Amino acid sequence: MKRIGILTSGGDAPGMNAAVRAVVRKGIHEGIEVYGINYGFAGLVAGDIRKLTRRDVGDKISRGGTFLYSARYPEFKTKEGQLKGIEQLEKFGIEGLVVIGGDGSYMGAYALTKHGYPTVGIPGTIDNDIPGTDFTIGFDTAINTVLDAIDKIRDTATSHVRTFIVEVMGRNAGDIALWSGVAGGAEQIIVPEMDYSIEEVADSIREGREKGKKHSIIVLAEGVMSGPEFAAKLEEIDNFHVRVSVLGHIQRGGSPTARDRVLASIFGSKAVEVLKEHQEGGLCIGILDNKIVVNDIIDTLENKKHVPDLELYKLNEEISK
Numbered sequence: 001m002k003r004i005g006i007l008t009s010g011g012d013a014p015g016m017n018a019a020v021r022a023v024v025r026k027g028i029h030e031g032i033e034v035y036g037i038n039y040g041f042a043g044l045v046a047g048d049i050r051k052l053t054r055r056d057v058g059d060k061i062s063r064g065g066t067f068l069y070s071a072r073y074p075e076f077k078t079k080e081g082q083l084k085g086i087e088q089l090e091k092f093g094i095e096g097l098v099v100i101g102g103d104g105s106y107m108g109a110y111a112l113t114k115h116g117y118p119t120v121g122i123p124g125t126i127d128n129d130i131p132g133t134d135f136t137i138g139f140d141t142a143i144n145t146v147l148d149a150i151d152k153i154r155d156t157a158t159s160h161v162r163t164f165i166v167e168v169m170g171r172n173a174g175d176i177a178l179w180s181g182v183a184g185g186a187e188q189i190i191v192p193e194m195d196y197s198i199e200e201v202a203d204s205i206r207e208g209r210e211k212g213k214k215h216s217i218i219v220l221a222e223g224v225m226s227g228p229e230f231a232a233k234l235e236e237i238d239n240f241h242v243r244v245s246v247l248g249h250i251q252r253g254g255s256p257t258a259r260d261r262v263l264a265s266i267f268g269s270k271a272v273e274v275l276k277e278h279q280e281g282g283l284c285i286g287i288l289d290n291k292i293v294v295n296d297i298i299d300t301l302e303n304k305k306h307v308p309d310l311e312l313y314k315l316n317e318e319i320s321k
């Protein structure tokens, strides 16, 4: 393979730039030209493609967001969109594509693979919800951003002896809530993967007060319901004077942590190696039990499911009261 393409797609994640940098520099090191595609699959279909040099990726490792831009482009779900994308890649002489993104973006790569075009997926999303990997690029930065917010909220919650609901991202997954909740000492963590009872949540706030707790922090994954909705349910049970903080998109920005930069660099470099060796089919890079792995993308998306570390949920139940 002499020429490969790279795009970032879906929700951006800190560390995507570090991954693009690694792909470009490793590619050049291996004698492969790397072409950047702007705006994810939208730019692919539009042919918004140019060659990337070493210098194009200089000064990018520390930056959040993605300098290749990203997009939500539902038109790529159509066969017409996918074939147009392949046509553009062939027009530029690009023989394989690296897709950095979340589970939706992986579906785009999977579609190209099913049309016979070689792809490699790199897991990049703050949600950490991709099958075939324990961690995705951006997750570590996001949970540290959330942790910083929880620590600040705890100060004011204690001063006023208040209950706070901190709504965090994770469209369908509880990973951000679980990790930031345990790290932040949250009294309760509410995630889509575990049932909860609003009465039990209320009881535990009351019990905490009786035991002398000065605050109650509930970390709520957005996939369950919104913070204001959850607060309304609690207020129906008792007059808790709940405050809600919806952290929103600050979780997606910021300079990537060392861990995310290193993960991105390893994933990016590995993606080039596997594209060089495997000229057909679709693969995806991951880290499982602290080892870098290369999975088949079709098998991963069809047969594997992401499950967060629910031991953390159990642990928090035991140590947060």
Ligand code: ADP
Binding pocket: 009, 010, 011, 041, 042, 071, 072, 073, 074, 075, 076, 077, 078, 101, 102, 103, 104, 105, 106, 107, 108, 109, 111, 125
């Ligand atoms: P993320 O990758 O962060 O999960 P999305 O779910 O929005 O974000 O997906 C990003 C993009 O991937 C979509 O806008 C679309 O272009 C492409 N995509 C998503 N699902 C599919 C699919 N089933 N087939 C082809 N492309 C898809």
Ligand code: F6P
Binding pocket: 011, 102, 125, 126, 127, 169, 170, 171, 222, 252
């Ligand atoms: O997929 C990443 C994510 O940040 C989710 O956690 C969140 O629900 C969603 O993207 C928000 O997407 P948008 O970019 O459309 O605001």
